[in-house]
Amino acid sequence: MWSAFGCGIYDSGQQDSSYQRASYEQKREGSFMKKKVRPVPKFRKEQDERDFWNTHDTTEYFDFSKSNRVEIEFDPGIEAPVKSISLRLPREILNELKVLANKKDIPYQSLIKVYLAQKIAEERKAG
Numbered sequence: 001m002w003s004a005f006g007c008g009i010y011d012s013g014q015q016d017s018s019y020q021r022a023s024y025e026q027k028r029e030g031s032f033m034k035k036k037v038r039p040v041p042k043f044r045k046e047q048d049e050r051d052f053w054n055t056h057d058t059t060e061y062f063d064f065s066k067s068n069r070v071e072i073e074f075d076p077g078i079e080a081p082v083k084s085i086s087l088r089l090p091r092e093i094l095n096e097l098k099v100l101a102n103k104k105d106i107p108y109q110s111l112i113k114v115y116l117a118q119k120i121a122e123e124r125k126a127g
Contacts, residue, residue, distance in 0.1 A: 037062060038060050038061050097112060
């Protein structure tokens with residue numbers, strides 16, 4: 001099997017699959033950078049587009065190696081929509097939150113936000 005190690009390439013003598021060999025050859029020759037992208041079809045309705053992207057891989061239609069990183073800046077004096085905080089919780093509560101979140105298939109931090117929002121809404125109604 002051919003492997004890149006540091007700056008040199010060596011043959012370990014192990015068998016590899018044809019997929020690994022082809023992948024290595026593409027990388028060595030740089031052909032993986034020359035991948036052709038397909039044209040994005042025109043859609044009549046938004047639902048048609050949703051259905052299309054749910055069943056197709058975007059990497060076949062866009063060359064992400066040419067994309068630029070975009071940074072969003074807020075105007076001075078305007079706060080970001082979210083703020084990070086540090087919150088100390090007893091381990092038992094945190095473990096229970098994680099179990100509940102896992103059952104709902106959501107991150108536990110999101111579950112905490114949902115519970116806080118619900119409690120705030122209750123308090124507003126009551127008072």
